[in-house]
Amino acid sequence: MNAAVLQLHLATFLFGLSGVVGQLNTLDVLMVVAGRAGLAALGLFAWARIRGIGLRASRAQQWRFLLIGILLAFHWTSFFLSIRLSSVAVGLLTFSCFPIFVILLGPLFGNARMRLGDFVLVAVLMAGLRLVVPGSLDDASDLAGPLWGIASGLSFAVIQLLNHALVQSEDPVKISVYQNGVASLVLLPLLDASMLPASASDLAQLVFLGLACTALAHTLFIAGMRRVSAQTASMFTYLEPVYGIALAALLLGEIPTPGMMAGGAIILGAVFFAARRQQAASCS
Incomplete structure (x- = not known):
């Protein structure tokens, strides 16, 4: 195994571990997300200074960074809410549907048109999601985690x-x-003193989540991605839920049901074929 592939494996392992750490942590979800993002920003800022990466941004870029930062705050908040309300497996597998959404929303951003095969993949994805969702679709408590x-x-x-x-x-x-x-920063107005870490354990987990599972993982993934093909790097997307579910089973005792495992296999299979179709379309 060469160094680049090892870096990608370690980065993906840390990404998967973030769900487990978020489940173990007893802090309010908003505090977890604000702390994770803030610590990650500080860690990546330090790395940028060490590597001499310029951080100046034009006014147009600043507005785009603001929009995407707000979306990132929502993304992580909904991800940790999903895990807290269901399980690490449900949170990771439902989140893993994002490449399908990239295809569905692509035409709105000037990307390739929708094709008939894309609708088929969506139908397959929905079947996989139904197997992942525990309990009845009529029970709001069963649906909350998967919907987040x-x-x-x-x-x-x-x-x-x-x-x-x-x-x-x-x-x-x-x-x-x-x-x-x-x-x-956008989450700071929603926090209060009661949400601050009250134990060394919660603080250590928050620091680990921000610096190791985010800043370090991101740096490792970029470093590895630059030395392998885009196809090889994209394959590690499918390992994040695998690592995360395995770690949740080992550390939290969250053993996925056979139905959930079957649904997960269907979801990851649909995502894999969606990515292959997207790559083929971009090369044609």
Whole structure:
């Protein structure tokens, strides 16, 4: 295994671990997200200074960073709410639908047209989601977690589409510094003193979440991605829920049901074929 692939594996492992840490942590979800984003912004800012990455942004870029930062705050809040209200497996698998949303929303952002096969993939995805959702569809308590997970995936898809143009001309670390910083700042007015970490354990978990699972993971993923093909890097998207679910089973005792595992396999399969179709369309 070469160094780049090892970096991608470690980054994906840390991304998957973030769900487990968020489930273990007893802090309010808003505090978790604000702390994670703020610490990640500080860690990436330090890395940018070490590497000499310029952080100046034009007025137009600042407005885009503001919009994406707000979306990032919503994305992480909905992701951790999904995990708290259901399980790590449900949160990760419903979030993993985001590549399908990228295809569905692509035409609104000037990307490729929708094709008949895309609608088929959506139908397959819905079947997988039904297997993942525990209990009855008539019970709001059963639906809350999965719906927050889907909202997390939808918002992340919009972030990806908005970032697509930015990464063509800007360093991803610079983009992440601004977006994480904004995500933290927009949540500050919603926090109060009662949400602050009251134990060393909660504080340590928050620091680990922000610096290791976000800043370090992001840096490792970018470093690895630059030395492998785009196809190889994209394959690690499918490993995040695998790592996360395995860690949740090991550390939290959250064992997915056979139905959930089958639904997860269907979702990841649909996402894989959606990505392959997107790559084929971009090459044609």
